[in-house]
Amino acid sequence: MTKEKYLNRNTYLLSLFIYNLARVLPHAILTVILLNKGMSISDIAVIQSFFMLAAIIFEFPSGFLTDIWSEKFMYQLSLILLGISYFITMVSNKFPILCISWFIYGMSSASMSGSLDSYFIRRAKSDEEIKHINVLINHSTLYSGLIGGGIGSFIYKEINIKIYIISLVLIFFSLILITFIFHPQKNIEKPSNNFENFHNIINDLKQITKQHRLIISIALYGVFEIITQLFFQFWQINFLKQHFTKAYFGLLYILFQVIAILGNSLFSKFDFSKKLPFLVVNIFIFYFSSLLIKNKILFLFLIILFLLPFNLYNNQLVVNIQKESSNKIVASVISLSETISSIVSVIILWIIGILNNHLNFLLIEKIMILIFTLLSLMLIKFYSSNERKN
Template identity: 25%
Template sequence: MKNMDNIWKLYAIRFFHSLVPAYVIERLFWEQRGMTIQMVVYTEIIYAITIVLLEVPTGIIADNWSRKKMMVLSAVLWCYMFLILLFATEFWHFSAAIFLAGIARSATSGSENALLYDSLRLSGKEQFFEKVLGRLNVFDFASAIIAALCGSLLASRFDFELNYWISLVSMLVSLCLSLMLVEPSVKSNTDEPIEIKEYIRASLLFFRKNRGVSLLLLSGMVTGASLSFIYEFWQLYLERLDIPVVYFGLFSAAFMLLGLPGNMLAHAMKGWFSYRTLLSGVTAVIAAGFIYISLVKDYTGLAAIFLIGLFAGVIEPITTGYLHHRIDSSMRATMDSFQSLGENAVLMIIGLGFGFFSSRFDIFGGYGFIAFICSVFFVYFVFASKKVVE
């Protein structure tokens, strides 16, 4: 029963972790403090490099030490990040804050999913992992929608700093909830525990032997990294269309609301369609959406962004569930960390191109580069997945 109590605690943690009104005006706040698009991309690369370097080590630590303690550490670092941003005025201030965010993200990425899966597994309910993960994302989105609506109203009436103070308080609540989690005892299918030095070797061997898993995760990495540039830069896109900041919250809420159906129905959709059909279709829509918003510089581009959000909601529950149903609990956080590591490595590579083209052709040129990447990957996935993904 204590293990199942972790579920509602994780729901609450996700809710308060996403109750961040600062995000709705983040790019404007940074721009107000002197941060250009190129400088923001540099911080994104710092974030990605930090995750690439720390994802697997933090996953190993979580598997051997404690998933709960890693989540608590993550919550503490998020609090420090917002505190730094409140007083940031130089590039290195923002870089330091994002560096802490990278450590925080690394500490929790594999730990949260591992703690969730093993909490369900110890109660004999691991088959509901995609369903619960989808609901976690629903709490995530619902909270973010509330934060976006309130944040845009607050930003239109008060200084942007108020949004950051409220966000800091929300992170403190998330920290308190993290302290209430119960560490589930790990059940391993192996006869002996894997030594730390064998974790990376065993993980790489698993991915080498399971090409279908690797390709499916790669699709999630490319699409997930591409979506990050909508989440990070949609405010500048709206500003280029001369949309007042008071409407930013409505846009953010609508975009996240459209992601709910995919998250809620992901567990059912894997029974309606094959993994290959499902991810091929989602990748095609995302590629087409990026092509449109890069070429058409008017309000109809918002519809394309909404379409991307509608189809993208299914990606995380499907790809993460596909992985977790096929790995051993003794390495669950480590293997999940490899997924996040890969996505951020892709994010770093795409970020270089995005920053280059954005600096020359504004935000539309950056999205054009992402459209090219997604289109090329769609063609690759269709042919590569024929025999290895059911």
């Protein structure tokens, strides 16, 4: 690795660490912040829906623009949009303005997806290098998430809404790092003429329909949202049913991050590309079993066991999408997969909301887990039966 490439990689990882630390700092107490601003639970639900709406609208266009313009530019744009969103949240107590703030936050998230990640994936020489890049990125975001989420609630008790000032300073520092120290190498495959580049990317995107393994990988990533939304949107309900008090939720959040870090370490050391069925079956066994258990300690143990294959499976799906994608359109493909995942997430939450009016929530969880397992195993079979096309 050349000195310039090494400097670029480490600058990005440091900038990403600082960005994510700034982003998650208020996350553990977001609901508290909005309640203190006079918002009701219904208001908060609507405000947060604007984030998802923006992500769905801008996710794919942002990836497309990344492929046409510059990964660095989209990363900088994401930081600026996040700074605007957090500044608005800090100074405003009005419901419509907060909805706009969350919409801008969603735009920032969409712009970040596949931005500078794509820069390094394009230049990877092998599938192993793609995997190594993802491991480094995961380490950066997971450790920053652990630190930011862990200390955010404690800082808020002391400085209240001024927690956003710390986030804004960190965002600015991340922007400075990437603007003045990160110097991307030119992509010799990319035409200098934007119109010609646009035309080439459209043609490359049309070829996705012929890349069966890529289509199946994206479909698997979408189906994975069933289990992702089921757990992360409703884990607190299940823990409350097991008689865990709310006082433990902060510690549980830290525990989830630690398990994700452990999963990422295992992912870096072992090859899971041929073990997708094994991971899906373990996700099913441990999550489904946890719903049948009455003992809170055994329940927690099963959740920990569930989260390990959950994180490993998620990491492998991301790598599969990246390695099956053409280098020229990797940002567009990443954003397309994220868009599909966001749409599936919204649909799943709507379905759960509707079914909950007629069925017991525990039964809904069991049905959703079964649907995820059956669909995933079926798609994995199709994935394995299609030879990879280089």
